[in-house]
């Protein structure tokens with residue numbers, strides 16, 4: 001059996017614009033907060049992994065955290081950067097390479113950032129020149145098809161986004177903390193039909209760090225260790241529908257999200273129905289709807305019923321994106337996946353304040369998805 | 383599709399061919415498993431075989447999904463006109479063998495629906511040098527009749 005690995009310390013730098021601070025400044029802030037939360041010094045950390053998409057090399061933080069000589073792996077894996085760093089640290093601890101590990105994810109994107117170059121994604125420059133190199137188009141087309149296939153009314157999209165802003169208003173670390181009504185969301189500028197401006201997250205800023213410990217060490221350090229029961233990272237197989245695809249196959253295959261979720265649940269030995277709180281990639285409101293089913297948390301087409309019953313609200317049966325998700329926090333790519341884990345740890349500790357899920361949740365789940373078809377999922381429990 | 387558009391230089395070589403005034407998309411087909419790819423590539427994305435042959439795609443199909451582009455994309459990479467008018471993009475399932483993404487000639491969401499019959503056409507665009515080019519696009523079959 002794999003040795004137990006637990007999260008014993010969490011730290012976050014508030015998300016949203018912070019003029020005068022670099023991504024690395026935020027990373028150091030989050031790392032210090034996580035170390036303090038765990039009650040350990042950086043000199044005790046035996047392994048570190050981390051990264052950003054556009055804000056520098058994670059291992060340069062050692063100049064400020066301490067030049068201890070520890071092995072530190074820089075990760076750059078798009079939206080799965082945090083999940084990849086966490087997977088690596090988990091494996092190193094499970095393998096006995098260290099007792100304590102630090103994981104850090106951060107980013108700082110200028111307003112309206114994300115300027116992907118077709119060449120970096122293996123596509124001819126014609127794709128961008130003719131106006132198709134936009135992630136927003138992909139999300140519009142994926143949810144357009146999904147709503148039609150599963151006969152879901154487009155009004156579900158504004159309902160999801162309104163929940164994100166409501167939850168964000170309860171989260172002192174969120175960027176967008178003003179609730180918006182469904183009609184304000186549905187009536188905002190159309191970006192990529194059926195998705196409007198306020199249904200999308202924006203590129204953002206922020207940092208998150210976690211301290212991980214092997215089981216015996218975790219119990220000695222922490223009164224409320226949260227165990228990382230399953231962590232899985234997957235890339236796309238032939239036949240999925242992904243960002244930046246000039247063509248897709250007619251032979252459809254389950255997306256990388258489904259593969260990663262199945263693997264994480266299998267490792268953890270729990271069922272999706274056991275999940276008490278979940279954080280799902282919500283690059284836009286439709287993504288939360290689709291990922292609910294792709295991760296196995298509900299059946300395809302059942303999302304309208306869940307929304308009608310308030311099941312995904314903080315007080316509902318399956319609270320989703322309790323910290324406001326990407327929609328309220330923005331998406332600093334390197335930090336986003338670890339923000340989800342940070343939120344689940346807070347919820348399982350019973351320390352989420354105003355947005356605490358009632359009933360002492362025991363099992364949490366996180367999921368990220370990104371270009372060009374990569375997903376990372378975790379299952380956490382007390 | 384107009385004669386003048388198809389006489390423009392293509393946005394890139396190899397993406398499509400001209401059959402008279404008709405534009406035909408050029409993909410590749412794996413000789414081992416039959417999987418069709420577009421644009422053409424030197425190996426099969428499904429079985430990894432590197433024996434592929436040139437394969438011309440069907441000219442008609444149905445709209446699999448679509449969306450609109452509500453703001454002017456950034457330049458680079460976009461080379462379209464400064465003055466922006468919204469356009470639509472979509473995937474069209476051609477000949478039941480592949481779904482190809484492309485610009486749609488119709489930009490009005492009220493006139494687009496999943497499953498509608500579509501065909502390949504040409505679209506005048508701009509090259510990186512600011513000169514006019516031709517690329518492929520899709521149009522509704524009824525609109526053309």
Ligand SMILES: [Zn+2]
Nearest residue numbers: 412415426429
């Ligand atoms: Zn093949």
